[in-house]
Amino acid sequence: MSVTAPLGFKAAGIAAGIKAGGNRDLALVINEGPSRAAAGVFTANRVKAAPVLWSQQVLSGGRVRAVVLNSGGANACTGPEGFQDTHATAEKVAASLQESAGEIAVCSTGLIGERLPMDALLGGVETAAEQLSRDGGLAAADAIRTTDTVSKISFKRGDGYMVGGMAKGAGMLAPALATMLVVLTTDADLTSEELDAVLRKATAKTFDRLDADGCMSTNDTVLLLASGAAEVKPPLKEFEEKVTEVCADLARQLLVDAEGASKAIAIEVVGAASEDDAVKVGRTVARSNLLKCAIHGEDPNWGRVLAAVGTTDAVFEPERLNVAINGVWICRGGAVGDDRDKVDMRPRDVTITIDLSAGTNSATIHTTDLTADYVHENSAYSS
Template identity: 70%
Template sequence: MSKSTNVGVTAAKGFRAAGVTAGIKASGTPDLALVVNDGPSLAAAGVFTANRVKAAPVLWSEQVLKGGQVSAVVLNSGGANACTGPLGFQDTHATAEKAAAELGLNAGEVAVASTGLIGVRLPMDLLLPGVALAAGALGEDGGEAAAIAIKTTDTVHKTAEYTSPAGWTVGGMAKGAGMLAPSLATMLVVLTTDADLDSAALDDALRGATRTTFDRIDSDGCMSTNDTVLLLASAASGTVPDRAEFAEAVRTVSADLARQLIGDAEGASKEIRIDVTGAATEDDAVEVARTISRNNLLKCAIHGEDPNWGRVLAAIGTTSAAFDPDGLDVAINGVWVCKSGGVGEDRDLVDMKGREVVITANLNAGTAGATLWTNDLTADYVHENSAYST
């Protein structure tokens, strides 16, 4: 991946962004981001949470994306605007109208995304002036400021870029540290490109990318009400990209951001890659990987650097995937501690001191596979999430 001179959502030509402090967060840190597509194209695609309890900005932005065009995205941290009823939806609508008025746009093409505590109305008396402030601060180098303003419990901001030899770029930013599970992981992501594609092509590329990136991280099994991933194309490069290369570029940037999300998950001390191999189908592999990733006992064991493979087998045994219990092999960091469903190599050979841990489960039932990322379960996670709203 080649780095461009600018980062995140403004790495691609045709985009301006800003991140400002509207005062929504009590901490006084930046909490409002604005991303504007200056065109010439406004083509866009979006993927949203599968949670049936959807935040107001998700309901709004789903409607916006049906038109296939997005001219701007307003994102705020400090409040999810979820479970806030019709008044919460009016708040989102007013946010889009405010951005449209400031920028001379059509409100029906302004997407909105929010993140923070569920069940609390946003302070509109602070948010709307913040939108005006952000409009005044827009710049072609605003990608980093925007990425900073969408952080909640994230300890670092997250951006990624890919530039094609053919002259177009895909860039993006992401936030997400807790309630990280598909589909999608709990997060806000905005991807931008200056390639020239219509919304249907963008949608293809985005769904293909999220399926094997954001949908394959699962920090804590908890699905958000606010997950939003947007892909905006300005066509400012004047280049129609090769479709396969573009799809791979979106996948690469998405995988980079997804990996950064897992690397910064709340309270985590380990980043765990789960490779399921020898599955009869990819669906089987994903089911097994996800079930392993959600096993609290295993996540505790890995926190304690304990190669407790019995908990891997106990997790696999709860799935409906095709396998023979006596045919399961499990490796931890390359040591096959379980062979044929029983004791394998010496567990004392496993070195788990590093931050990254790899669990490989071979179902010996076929040739399909999947990789999913998760984290360990720590006292810090408990602490952070038992004190969040108080």
């Protein structure tokens, strides 16, 4: 179902020959309207790939007719020539649809610092345009995979409308935006301003709270396209909930598929003076390599949790910190609490609860453990 679950969308995923192995590597998603309203959020990295620079311009117009995505090359750090390659890709899609390139978003993922094989890519655009269909969502989701072991798709039904989506991302999941490409679609009828407000709120609570390895990519892009084909204008709050559900579902799939991870760790910060404090503490703890190693070794090492909390400027008193791992409060009042032998560390899911005893706010950050497999994958795979 994926991006073609809502009415008004067609998609295709094909093998254009960008990847060496002959797997699918090019996806095309088109919005057949009647509306073309769209919104996007992009990586906060100041080193932005050419397709990010291009798509930011497209989205500033608030309308997207089509999104073309390729794996097998990030087109990042490729200079003016790389930007021209993105432009040429958008023009090719536009020509095949008899449209303006100004409404064609482009996303790329793969190796940084290498030019894309443009002959293969432009040929692939033609093929994809010919194969566009109402059930092309799965093939499109498959085509954007890099080290992803599975395709990531989701959809939720609203009151008379649908929200669908696909995502790509298995490493470099990080701050300010978990590194990935995501295309969300809906057949609800909303303006680009409404979509923008909803998308920012939904990503802030989902993808932004995923932090597998603290690294931020040059290519992160999340797009939300509305066709209006269902002829329904849902209450904004309800629509936001549906979009957030789809984002949360995709975020969870990204986390579970994170490179080399053996544990999915939820860092639940409670008792914070502000939500910002809770997010800050959760993110800092999520980035402690020492803690992530300990969790990998199934060691409920609350000392490393406290050591990480102590590096933040959040409101707390060290002697009032409490930490539970999988429900056992093994640190109370900044010191030894309940028996650590009571903690069952065997499940894949590990929840670390940190009570700052400083207020009533909370947030949860999701991360993974640090494993020898992570090291192996990222020593070998050049990205």
